[in-house]
Amino acid sequence: MVFPSLEQPRDTYHLLDRFSFPTEDGFHDSIAVSSKSGDYIVAAYSLIVDAIFLQVWVALILLAIVLTNRFGRREKNSFLAEVYYARESIFEVFMVSAYRIFTDPRVKPIWIGLMWLVVALLGTALQKAMSVIITPSAHTGNGAPVSFDRIYIPLPPDDPTLQIVTFELEAPAYFRALGTSQVANESTTANILVDQITLPGNGPNDSPRLRIDFGYNISSLEFGLQNYQELKLFMEGSCYTEYGWIAGSANEDGIWTDVYNLWGDESKSFSVNSNDAQEPRLYVERRSIDPEPSGNNSFVFIPSTLGRKSFTNSTDPWYKTSNALDERGRATILNGKPVLVCWQKDWWSYKDNNATIAKVDELPGLETFAKGLGGVFRNLLINPKVADTATHLGSLALKSATTSLGITIDGKGSSMLSDLQRILLVSYISTQNLLLDTTLYPNDTRAVPNFIDKENRDVADFIVYGSEISTLSIRFLIVIPALAIGMLVVVLLLEYWGRESIRNFQYQLSKNFVAHYKATHSAAENGEAVPQNADDNNGASPAAVESKPGATTTTGPAAATDGPEPDPVRR
Structure with missing residues (x-):
């Protein structure tokens, strides 16, 4: 297509009117805005796409927690609880996985940590790429209906x-x-x-x-x-x-x-x-x-x-x-x-x-x-x-x-x-x-x-x-917010459905930390070698527990005293 070398005056076209924009793939239901407004809208939708991907990630973690708690061994899943605490940042899950693979106490079996490490790395890359790949679909051209x-x-x-x-x-x-x-x-x-x-x-x-x-x-x-x-x-x-x-x-x-x-x-x-x-x-x-x-x-x-x-x-x-x-x-x-x-x-x-x-x-x-x-x-x-x-x-x-x-x-x-x-x-x-x-x-x-x-x-x-016109796809403008709302509802439903599983994971994480702390404290008092893993379970790293909201930690002498197990931690 060859365009005139002279820019169209502002009064020759309509903005904010719905119209059919012609493309090689057919006619697209579109709306025209100023190029400046179009840049702002596309930038905002880029953030929404990023948020949608994050909600998908959180939904996958919640689904994994629910399924693991129902069909797996609960005492083996404290590592997944750490993943849950880091769910708001895909890269944070990558860091937690790397920490538990290469630093004691290590996750067992090791393939679980490796799996989450790879998944989190791919998720981080995809999250950044999706905004770059999907967001341009909002912009269909530089045309507006004629006046x-x-x-x-x-x-x-x-x-x-x-x-x-x-x-x-x-x-x-x-x-x-x-x-x-x-x-x-x-x-x-x-x-x-x-x-x-x-x-x-x-x-x-x-x-x-x-x-x-x-x-x-x-x-x-x-x-x-x-x-x-x-x-x-x-x-x-x-x-x-x-x-x-x-x-x-x-x-x-x-x-x-x-x-x-x-x-x-x-x-x-x-x-x-x-x-x-x-x-x-x-x-x-x-x-x-x-x-x-x-x-x-x-x-x-x-x-x-x-x-x-x-x-x-x-x-x-x-x-x-x-x-x-x-x-x-x-x-x-x-x-x-x-x-x-x-x-x-x-x-x-x-x-x-x-x-x-x-x-x-x-x-x-x-x-x-x-x-x-x-x-x-x-x-x-x-x-x-x-x-x-x-x-x-x-x-x-x-x-x-x-x-x-x-x-x-x-x-x-x-x-x-x-x-x-x-x-x-x-x-x-x-x-x-x-x-x-x-x-x-x-x-x-x-x-x-x-x-x-x-x-x-x-x-x-x-x-x-005209270069001062930005044409946006109506379908994109409607679908992206709808997906964002839909994924938010899915996450809320999964959190409600898996609330018992989440509490069990939080309890197991606190229990493993207390056990690890007791074993470490007792070995130090007796002059024995400090054990690197208190039990054969997926012991949680103290840093992970202390830094996560909702996780109860026990310090000082009270931690070394035998007593009833703490109540499940509620979020």
Whole structure:
């Protein structure tokens, strides 16, 4: 997709309106906000995703506690109680597991500690990765629904004065497309099919003719439509060099002139000469002012390159030079240049059905489109876009003109094919941006009426793009908070369901610590070696018990005194 180089004004689109955002995967239920607000929302949802993953982790720990307490040996599970106390931080579980694997008293069997070590490490990595992977799904693009009141399309007037004004209003869109074409990447240029073929010639000395076939297609996604995913606009055409229309050439006082009888008709005589402008020029003539009902329109490109100078020699049909050089070592571009006779046809395709631009209402399923945007496209594309592009570009239509130094060009680096490719690329970009450009006209339209019927709001069924717009997925905005609430409920239910199991784990943890403390204290008083494990169970590390809320520790002489076992510790 190619976007206009001009940023959309703020009043050309709506924010906080629900709409269908077109993507390659289909239409997404979306809402548009400012880019700044979008950044804040995405950042907040990143924290929610992080919290969801943590709740999943806590739920797994609680489930493990409940299942182990019901089907395992309770006295072996004090290590799992430590995992429970560290549940609010996955990395803390990793640290506890590492401590109990490599520091006495060690967890037994060792594979339990290793399992939690690996699981916690993977969980920590996944928690960080999930925010990076999932959160971008919230952002679907940079588009917003267009403001109907800002859509403007000049209505071609009958007044010649207003016709000139209309041309002036339309020209900036072509110049924006020209600017974009200068930085177009290969993926953009690859969308335009151009094929040059050599044919038997009717030129001087039976020199061969050249035929150039071209075409491109643009999807509803590239137009920014909110509906009709399968709708496509196709354009195809062809040009060929024609020497037979040259009626004659003349040289008066060093000024070369070529005269053509267009379509072989003497009444349609057209002449160019070396004084047309310093740089090369291209002229466009339509065969008929009225568009053809069939959608097949003919036109001709007439080059004015003769008499210009070149520091390099060329054999191209439009830039062929003489062998003689002037005093500055420059060759002269010869007269007798062929015109390029062209035709172009545009049509719509929708669900295997085709129709011309003027008859889009004949396509099944496009009745609403035909009443709204179909009329807009008919107005903008009824004339051949390739010819209109060259006309509006004027002196910038030819690639050679943009690199010329006065009357001197690089003949070898110029060609008829590269000139046509330049026009086709600008035509492609301009066509793709037809709807986006309707909001970029100046507020002062100088009395040129608007083609848009103010009662027909169906024409606003498209979106505009801008760097100040952030498009967010409605589904993402709803699902993520719902998941967060759902996981919180699951955790609360598991804590309620496993409250007895949790108390048993807390009791076993306190009991093991007391036993370990007694054994250590007794050995110290008797001068014996301090045992590293008070029993054959998973003795808890004193640090873990002391640092965890809800765990009761016993210190001082009372700890060494035999007495009744402490009551289960309640959280």
